[in-house]
Amino acid sequence: MKRPTIADIAKRAGVSKGAVSYALNGQPGVSAETRERIQAIAQEIGWRPNLAARSLSGARADAIGLVLCRPARFLGVEPFFMEMISGIEDELAASSCALMLQVVPDHEAEIAVYRRWWGEGRVDGAILVDLHADDPRVPVVERLGMPAVVTGHPSGAGSLPAVWSDEVAVLREVIEYLAALGHRRIARVAGLPALLHTRIRDEAFSEICAELGVTEHPVAHTDYTGEQGARATRRLLSSRARPTAIVYDNDIMAVAGLSVAQEMRLDVPADLSIVGWDDSPLSQVVRPSLTAVTRDIPASGAHVARTLLRLIESGETGSLEGPPARLLPRGSTAPADRDRTVSRAM
Amino acid sequence: MKRPTIADIAKRAGVSKGAVSYALNGQPGVSAETRERIQAIAQEIGWRPNLAARSLSGARADAIGLVLCRPARFLGVEPFFMEMISGIEDELAASSCALMLQVVPDHEAEIAVYRRWWGEGRVDGAILVDLHADDPRVPVVERLGMPAVVTGHPSGAGSLPAVWSDEVAVLREVIEYLAALGHRRIARVAGLPALLHTRIRDEAFSEICAELGVTEHPVAHTDYTGEQGARATRRLLSSRARPTAIVYDNDIMAVAGLSVAQEMRLDVPADLSIVGWDDSPLSQVVRPSLTAVTRDIPASGAHVARTLLRLIESGETGSLEGPPARLLPRGSTAPADRDRTVSRAM
DNA sequence: CTCCTCAACTGAACCGCTTCATGGCCGCCT
DNA sequence: AGGCGGCCATGAAGCGGTTCAGTTGAGGAG
Numbered sequence: 001m002k003r004p005t006i007a008d009i010a011k012r013a014g015v016s017k018g019a020v021s022y023a024l025n026g027q028p029g030v031s032a033e034t035r036e037r038i039q040a041i042a043q044e045i046g047w048r049p050n051l052a053a054r055s056l057s058g059a060r061a062d063a064i065g066l067v068l069c070r071p072a073r074f075l076g077v078e079p080f081f082m083e084m085i086s087g088i089e090d091e092l093a094a095s096s097c098a099l100m101l102q103v104v105p106d107h108e109a110e111i112a113v114y115r116r117w118w119g120e121g122r123v124d125g126a127i128l129v130d131l132h133a134d135d136p137r138v139p140v141v142e143r144l145g146m147p148a149v150v151t152g153h154p155s156g157a158g159s160l161p162a163v164w165s166d167e168v169a170v171l172r173e174v175i176e177y178l179a180a181l182g183h184r185r186i187a188r189v190a191g192l193p194a195l196l197h198t199r200i201r202d203e204a205f206s207e208i209c210a211e212l213g214v215t216e217h218p219v220a221h222t223d224y225t226g227e228q229g230a231r232a233t234r235r236l237l238s239s240r241a242r243p244t245a246i247v248y249d250n251d252i253m254a255v256a257g258l259s260v261a262q263e264m265r266l267d268v269p270a271d272l273s274i275v276g277w278d279d280s281p282l283s284q285v286v287r288p289s290l291t292a293v294t295r296d297i298p299a300s301g302a303h304v305a306r307t308l309l310r311l312i313e314s315g316e317t318g319s320l321e322g323p324p325a326r327l328l329p330r331g332s333t334a335p336a337d338r339d340r341t342v343s344r345a346m
Numbered sequence: 347m348k349r350p351t352i353a354d355i356a357k358r359a360g361v362s363k364g365a366v367s368y369a370l371n372g373q374p375g376v377s378a379e380t381r382e383r384i385q386a387i388a389q390e391i392g393w394r395p396n397l398a399a400r401s402l403s404g405a406r407a408d409a410i411g412l413v414l415c416r417p418a419r420f421l422g423v424e425p426f427f428m429e430m431i432s433g434i435e436d437e438l439a440a441s442s443c444a445l446m447l448q449v450v451p452d453h454e455a456e457i458a459v460y461r462r463w464w465g466e467g468r469v470d471g472a473i474l475v476d477l478h479a480d481d482p483r484v485p486v487v488e489r490l491g492m493p494a495v496v497t498g499h500p501s502g503a504g505s506l507p508a509v510w511s512d513e514v515a516v517l518r519e520v521i522e523y524l525a526a527l528g529h530r531r532i533a534r535v536a537g538l539p540a541l542l543h544t545r546i547r548d549e550a551f552s553e554i555c556a557e558l559g560v561t562e563h564p565v566a567h568t569d570y571t572g573e574q575g576a577r578a579t580r581r582l583l584s585s586r587a588r589p590t591a592i593v594y595d596n597d598i599m600a601v602a603g604l605s606v607a608q609e610m611r612l613d614v615p616a617d618l619s620i621v622g623w624d625d626s627p628l629s630q631v632v633r634p635s636l637t638a639v640t641r642d643i644p645a646s647g648a649h650v651a652r653t654l655l656r657l658i659e660s661g662e663t664g665s666l667e668g669p670p671a672r673l674l675p676r677g678s679t680a681p682a683d684r685d686r687t688v689s690r691a692m
Numbered sequence: 693c694t695c696c697t698c699a700a701c702t703g704a705a706c707c708g709c710t711t712c713a714t715g716g717c718c719g720c721c722t
Numbered sequence: 723a724g725g726c727g728g729c730c731a732t733g734a735a736g737c738g739g740t741t742c743a744g745t746t747g748a749g750g751a752g
Contacts, residue, residue: 015732017732018733019731031729034731053737056738056739
C-alpha cells in the first residue's frame, strides 16, 4: 500500500533505476521502446515523483514563493491580491509549479521568510510585491542569490527584473480627461506614502496637473482602507476650495468617497467626479457606477509568473512592461459645473 | 559559499552527523553541553535544515494545502478567502509550516491537485472549503488517507473532521429581528445552490419564516457576484408582493442590492431593509451602512488550521464548533412601514 | 574487583531520485 | 581484422537529513 517508487518500476520493467529515471524525465539514454514500456508501467501503478527526493538531488523545488506584507484586514478588502494570485496560478499550473503563500506583518518578517524558504530549498524563486522606496528586501534577495521578480517600477528593483505597467501614462490620461471636462481642482486620495508606486504617482500627479492648468491638486495619503478614504474625502470636501474631482488609489476608497459625498448632499457626478483605481467588480455595483482605471490584474500576475519561471529556468532576466492600464469612463465623472461649484466654494 | 549541512557542523564540532541531528532536534542522545555547542555552531554558520532531505527521510513536508475552487473573478471580490488565509497563516507561522495555495476551476481539477500533492509528499494535509452536497472530494481524500479538515457542516464531511459555526442559529437571530421589526415579507438572495451551506440556510430559512409568521419568503440563487445580486434584487423588488426586507448571502450582493433599491427610488431602510452576510469593511463604507451577520473569519481560519495541525501531529480528530457568528445591526434595517409598503404593493 | 547499566556518541543504512562513469554491443570505416 | 564511435543500459555515488543498532566509558551495585 506504500507509494510506488522508481525502484518498483525498475523491477517490473526489468531495468535499472537509472534507466527509469531517464525514461520518465524525457532524457536521452533509453530507447523509445523501453521508454514507452516504462511510462506505461509508471502510469499503471500510479507512480508520482517524490518531490523531496527530486529536489534533494539538486533539482528544483518546483514551487515559488509569494509573501504578502499587509495586515489581514487590508488584504481582504482589496480584490487586487486575490486576482493577482489567480493569474499567477494560471501560469504556474502549466509548469506544475506550486505557489507558497505567506502573510507577514512587516518587511523584517518577510525577509526572514525568504531566508528560510531559500535556505530550506523550499522554493525556486519569489515574487516581490508592493515595492517600497529604498526597499530593504531587494538587496537581501540579491545577496541571497534567490531568483526573484519584482512587480513595480524597475527604478526600485536593483538588479532584479521588474514587471510593471506605465502608471504615469494612465494617470496622464485620467487628468487630461478630467481637465477636458473642465475640472481645475482635482484631488488625489493616495495609498501608503512609503510605496514606490505611490511616490511615482504623487510626483507625476503634481507635474501633470501643473502642466494642464489644474491649479489645485491636493494629495491625501491613506492606508487604503475605506475608513481613511472616507475621512480624507470628508476633509477634502470641507475645504474652502472644494475639489470638483477626486482620483482614488483604489476602489474601496472610491466607494467610501462616493458615500461621503452623498452624505454631504453632493451629487455625483454633477457636483463631484470620482475616479477609482484598479477597477474591481465593486465599481460596477454602486450607483453611479465608478469611472476607473482598469487593467487586467490576473494577466499581469500571469506575466510576472512567466517572467520568474523563465528566470529560474534559463537565467533569462530583464525587466519588461506588462499589460497597460487604461481609463474606463462610467457614471461617476461628468463635466465640472462651473457656476455651481464656484458659488458653493465661495 | 554552499549552504552548510549537518556534516559541516559535525566536522567543526568533532562529532558525528547523528549527534548533530539529535542535538538540533531536541532529541535525547547528546549531553546538554554538546547540544549547546552544536547549536552555537549551527547558529554561527547559518545552518538551515534542508526541507527536502528532512521530508525524504520520512518526516513531514511541513506544509499544508489549500485549494480554492472558484473562478478568479469571484475570488477577488470576496474578502472572505483572503481573511481566512491570513487567519490560517497566523496559526501556521507558529509551527513554521507553510501554506500551499492553488486556484482551480472545478472539483475534478481540485481532486487532481490533492492526488498530486499527497503523492509527491508535498503537503502533510489539506483544508477543504466550500463543501458541496455530496461532495466528491470527501471520499477521494478519505481514500487517499491524507489528513484533512473540512470547513462546513459536519453532515457533509464524512469521516473527516469539520469546523463549522452554527449558521441556523444566526439565521434565526436575523429573521427574528426582522420579524420583530414587523417584516412579513422577507426575501433571501442566496449563493450557489450546490454549496452545502446554501442548502442548509435555504432549508432553515423557510422553516424559520414559516414558524415566525413570515408569510412570504422567496429565495433567489446566484453565483455570489454583484451582478447577479443586482439582478435578483431587481426581480424581487418588481414582484407584486414586494419584500420589505432582503437577506443576502454575501456583502457584495448586499451592496449591489442597495444600489438597485436606490435606483428604484426605494429608501433604505424606510422602504426596504437589507442584511448582508460575512460582514466586510465594505458594509461600513456604503450609505446607509449595512446591517450584517458578522464573524471573525481570520479566527475561524486559525481554528481550522489548528485543528488540521493537531490531526497531522497526533491523529486527534473530531469535529468542533468554531467561533459563532452574530447579527450586527447598522443603518440598513428599520421597522417595516406597513401602510407604505402595502399601498405600493397594491 | 567484577559485572551490569546507562548515558553519550558513532557508523552505517536508508529515504527516492538524479547523474556520472563505465561498459557491452553493434555496425561502419579503413 | 581491428579500431572506433554511438546507442542503451547499468551500477554506484551522492543529495542532507533521520534513525537504529552498536560501541565506549563512567559510575554504581554487589
